[in-house]
Every structure is written in C-alpha cells, then in structure tokens.
Amino acid sequence: MKKLVENELILKPIRFRDKAQWDAVRSVNRDWLSPWEATRPNIDSKSPLPSYYGMVMQLNREIRAVRSIALGIWLKENRNEILIGQITLGGIIFGAMRGAHIGYWIDQRFANQGYTTRSVKLLTKFGFDSLKLHRIEINLRPENEASKQVAIKAGYELEGARKNYLHIAGDWRNHITFVKENPAVK
Structure with missing residues (x-):
C-alpha cells in the first residue's frame, strides 16, 4: 500500500521514521482522545502493549495480509x-x-476542519473501488457528536445500536453503527 492522496491530504502507512511526530501528536492529544480510545479488558491487560516499532511492524503485516489497513493522516x-x-x-x-x-482519530488542533470526513471518504472509496468491498461500518459511541457528524457527512447511514460493543476508556461501551454500501458490488 503506497498512499491515497486528495490535494493536500495524504493517507499513508506510518513508518519507523515517523516515531517523533507520532509520539508528539499522541502526547499533546492524550486527554482529548482518551474518552474515545479503545482499551483492553482486564483479561488482556497483563501482556504489555507493543513498542512503537512493534506497532509499526504489526500494522505493516496486517496491510500485507489485507486484514487491516492503518494509515497516518498527513497534511502537506x-x-x-x-x-x-x-x-x-x-x-x-x-x-x-x-x-x-473504519476507525479514526484526529489531532485536536485539526478537528472540525473537514480532514477526518475527507479521510473517511478517501478510504471508503479505496475500500469500494480497489478491494471491491460491499459494506463498510463506522461504530462510534452515541455521545460522540463530532464522530457522528463525520459519519453522516461521509455518506454513512445510521443502522442501529450495539450494546456493550467495544472496550473504550476502561469499560464496555454502547455504540451506534453507521453503514455505507457499495452499489457496484452485486
């Protein structure tokens, strides 16, 4: 996977050499992101999280296997x-x-400027056009109004609710599901 580009917006895999930028953005946004971030239930919390380099290697393995495509959102x-x-x-x-x-996070300094919505649209187009997926979901917490607006503006429709769906911010949380279907895949 090389990159997806739309004007100044670039989606591309995170590399080893991006560590300083990734660490800085994550550090500045720790409090902003923590209410929405996936956590591990107690049953999984004994094994340590991977290092940054371990994370990048795992992300690259998942991209090569076409199981998961995690990309940095970059501005040129x-x-x-x-x-x-x-x-x-x-x-x-x-x-x-x-x-x-699809899941995402954005630096608070760039929130509410359309970058997340544009990124969702770009990755959805890739999923539909290149992978020929039929259906893509966005699952989000009902109280996350900003994320709800991203899904709606990206053309996703509310499908329903999922009780205790994901472990977020230390507990199992209810989510709502937005869906977009690819009419070209029959």
Whole structure:
C-alpha cells in the first residue's frame, strides 16, 4: 500500500521514521482522545502493549495480509508532511461478507476542519473501488457528536445500536453503527 492522496491530504502507512511526530501528536492529544480510545479488558491487560516499532511492524503485516489497513493522516504544507491523525480500515473480510469497519482519530488542533470526513471518504472509496468491498461500518459511541457528524457527512447511514460493543476508556461501551454500501458490488 503506497498512499491515497486528495490535494493536500495524504493517507499513508506510518513508518519507523515517523516515531517523533507520532509520539508528539499522541502526547499533546492524550486527554482529548482518551474518552474515545479503545482499551483492553482486564483479561488482556497483563501482556504489555507493543513498542512503537512493534506497532509499526504489526500494522505493516496486517496491510500485507489485507486484514487491516492503518494509515497516518498527513497534511502537506510546502515540502513538509505533518501527521494530524490516523485512520484504519479494519476487520477486512472477503467472501460472502466483503466488509470492513473504519476507525479514526484526529489531532485536536485539526478537528472540525473537514480532514477526518475527507479521510473517511478517501478510504471508503479505496475500500469500494480497489478491494471491491460491499459494506463498510463506522461504530462510534452515541455521545460522540463530532464522530457522528463525520459519519453522516461521509455518506454513512445510521443502522442501529450495539450494546456493550467495544472496550473504550476502561469499560464496555454502547455504540451506534453507521453503514455505507457499495452499489457496484452485486
């Protein structure tokens, strides 16, 4: 996977050399992201999280296997690229389902400027056009109004609710599911 580009917006895999930028963005946004971030239930919390380098190696393995495509969200300014978030097309399933889900986070300094919505649209187009997926979901907490607006503006429709769906911020949380289907896949 090389990269997806729309004007100044670039989606591309995170590399080892991006560690300083990734660490800086994650550090500045720790409090902003923590209410929405996936956590591990107690049953999984004994094994340590991977290092940054371990994370990048795992993300690359998942991309090569076409199971999950995690990309940094970058803005090109002059000759520089600035990391402003991350987006993942995960849980990719082919065969009779041909589906996946999208998750994302954005640097608070770049929130409410359309970058997340544009990133979702770009990755959805890739999933539909290149992977020929039939259905992509966005699952989000009902109280996350900003994320709800991203899903709606990206053309996703509310499908329903999922009780205790994901472990977020230390507990099992209810989610609502937005869906977009690919009319070209019959």
